[in-house]
Amino acid sequence: xxxxxxxxxxxxxxxxxxxxxxxxxxxxxxxxxxxxxxxxxxxxxxxxxxxxxxxxxxxxxxxxxxxxxxxxxxxxxxxxxxxxxxxxxxxxxxxxxxxxxxxxxxxxxxxxxxxxxxxxxxxxxxxxxxxxxxxxxxxxxxxxxxxxxxxxxxxxxxxxxxxxxxxxxxxxxxxxxxxxxxxxxxxxxxxxxxxxxxxxxxxxxxxxxxxxxxxxxxxxxxxxxxxxxxxxxxxxxxxxxxxxxxxxxxxxxxxxxxxxxxxxxxxxxxxxxxxxxxxxxxxxxxxxxxxxxxxxxxxxxxxxxxxxxxxxxxxxxxxxxxxxxxxxxxxxxxxxxxxxxxxxxxxxxxxxxxxxxxxxxxxxxxxxxxxxxxxxxxxxxxxxxxxxxxxxxxxxxxxxxxxxxxxxxxxxxxxxxxxxxxxxxxxxxxxxxxxxxxxxxxxxxxxxxxxxxxxxxxxxxxxxxxxxxxxxxxxxxxxxxxxxxxxxxxxxxxxxxxxxxxx
Numbered sequence: 296x297x298x299x300x301x302x303x304x305x306x307x308x309x310x311x312x313x314x315x316x317x318x319x320x321x322x323x324x325x326x327x328x329x330x331x332x333x334x335x336x337x338x339x340x341x342x343x344x345x346x347x348x349x350x351x352x353x354x355x356x357x358x359x360x361x362x363x364x365x366x367x368x369x370x371x372x373x374x375x376x377x378x379x380x381x382x383x384x385x386x387x388x389x390x391x392x393x394x395x396x397x398x399x400x401x402x403x404x405x406x407x408x409x410x411x412x413x414x415x416x417x418x419x420x421x422x423x424x425x426x427x428x429x430x431x432x433x434x435x436x437x438x439x440x441x442x443x444x445x446x447x448x449x450x451x452x453x454x455x456x457x458x459x460x461x462x463x464x465x466x467x468x469x470x471x472x473x474x475x476x477x478x479x480x481x482x483x484x485x486x487x488x489x490x491x492x493x494x495x496x497x498x499x500x501x502x503x504x505x506x507x508x509x510x511x512x513x514x515x516x517x518x519x520x521x522x523x524x525x526x527x528x529x530x531x532x533x534x535x536x537x538x539x540x541x542x543x544x545x546x547x548x549x550x551x552x553x554x555x556x557x558x559x560x561x562x563x564x565x566x567x568x569x570x571x572x573x574x575x576x577x578x579x580x581x582x583x584x585x586x587x588x589x590x591x592x593x594x595x596x597x598x599x600x601x602x603x604x605x606x607x608x609x610x611x612x613x614x615x616x617x618x619x620x621x622x623x624x625x626x627x628x629x630x631x632x633x634x635x636x637x638x639x640x641x642x643x644x645x646x647x648x649x650x651x652x653x654x655x656x657x658x659x660x661x662x663x664x665x666x667x668x669x670x671x672x673x674x675x676x677x678x679x680x681x682x683x684x685x686x687x688x689x690x691x692x693x694x695x696x697x698x699x700x701x702x703x704x705x706x707x708x709x710x711x712x713x714x715x716x717x718x719x720x721x722x723x724x725x726x727x728x729x730x731x732x733x734x735x736x737x738x739x740x741x742x743x744x745x746x747x748x749x750x751x752x753x754x755x756x757x758x759x760x761x762x763x764x765x766x767x768x769x770x771x772x773x774x775x776x777x778x779x780x781x782x783x784x785x786x787x788x789x790x791x792x793x794x795x796x797x798x
Contacts, residue, residue, distance in 0.1 A: 299489075302326065308320070317340055321516070325491035327459075330507055336535055339513050379462070380456055382461065387449070394420060395419075420433035467496070482494075482505060499528045509522075513534070519534060554609075554611075558606065562604050567769040572764055578745060578746070578762070581756040581762070582748070594716045598620055633749075634722075635696075641691065643691075647688070676709055701732075704735065713745060715745070720733075720750065720755070757777075
């Protein structure tokens with residue numbers, strides 16, 4: 296990291312919305328060649344600060360200074376022209392266009408008479424894609440790419456500009472470990488060129504791996520900046536939420552019930568093979584493995600979204616066939632999906648309607664929906680799950696990530712399932728809300744629910760699970776009790792090593 300003149304300064308930024316002071320005198324300095332983390336709980340003001348920097352919101356007070364020159368950001372294109380580039384968590388791509396057209400949208404190279412110079416466009420794009428080591432080329436249609444590859448297209452946009460500062464907002468949320476490594480190499484290259492990086496993420500391991508300094512916001516106020524090498528996760532967490540978190544391993548203080556779910560020899564083509572396990576009432580069974588190990592596909596099969604090619608499923612001792620999600624719901628299986636925003640919620644719909652959506656037919660009084668019953672259900676689970684919302688009329692899309700996840704969980708709890716499957720329970724959720732979701736999962740097990748948790752975060756699966764199923768390439772390698780599992784033997788198992796090979 297260098298001590299040169301800052302490439303970007305935000306000084307005493309104030310932004311007020313009706314009834315809310317979203318930013319209260321926030322300052323931030325980005326130096327050339329540094330990776331500077333911006334952290335805080337959902338609702339702390341990070342997004343609002345970035346929208347002020349990008350010209351989406353104008354500050355009520357304060358200044359933005361780029362290369363020691365005060366500037367006014369008139370909008371995102373103006374910010375880009377001034378050398379401030381944003382890599383957003385939410386994808387903003389035109390799916391029908393090619394990768395090249397998306398990357399250079401609005402800046403397509405032209406020949407005579409205003410015609411697009413396609414050869415130059417594709418050549419420029421492929422040069423950038425080579426740096427990112429992706430498996431697609433400039434002519435690929437964006438809509439045909441995976442979410443992870445679409446995220447790489449977003450990142451490629453940053454490499455087309457002579458950037459002074461690049462803002463990364465949760466850039467690894469959809470990336471595999473290999474793709475993360477490539478991203479970190481790109482960030483290191485930008486650093487070497489003297490570009491300042493602002494890095495917004497909830498993933499502590501990334502923060503401590505790649506950043507030089509950490510600034511923290513809480514409730515719209517600046518809490519301070521620390522050198523990454525001089526602090527630890529506990530110190531940052533206390534700055535973020537003002538309290539310590541219990542990150543110890545889970546210990547259940549209740550007796551487990553009967554076997555609620557038994558899976559025998561379940562297969563689904565090449566996605567996973569010969570999967571067998573038991574899940575008892577009152578137990579949290581964690582599934583852990585690398586991307587492509589088959590964890591989510593097992594959940595989708597249990598929920599009726601995929602047809603198994605072999606094996607049987609038993610609920611409470613009875614063999615059942617689950618041909619659709621309706622079958623699963625009717626038999627007491629619920630799924631909180633991996634992507635709550637596209638699969639778990641209707642973001643433009645209010646909180647009450649989201650929570651009661653699966654049981655809308657049961658809430659009808661004649662041809663009409665019994666609104667009082669809907670509100671009663673919402674109120675019950677808002678209180679039970681401590682969902683922080685202005686009221687049932689608030690759109691789900693306006694809630695924080697943690698409260699959105701609670702809405703999805705509440706939706707399924709209101710159906711009184713016996714088996715609850717939660718896929719990536721805290722993806723994109725801040726550390727304080729993560730702790731609440733973890734405590735909620737443990738509390739549900741204590742109430743007798745049989746819970747499956749699928750997670751790509753080792754600390755999470757270690758913290759919440761009574762037993763952990765380690766998967767590799769569509770197969771179960773080992774099942775660990777909480778007493779015998781260690782980080783080392785878990786990593787060995789998900790890497791495909793048997794105990795004998797590991798030794």
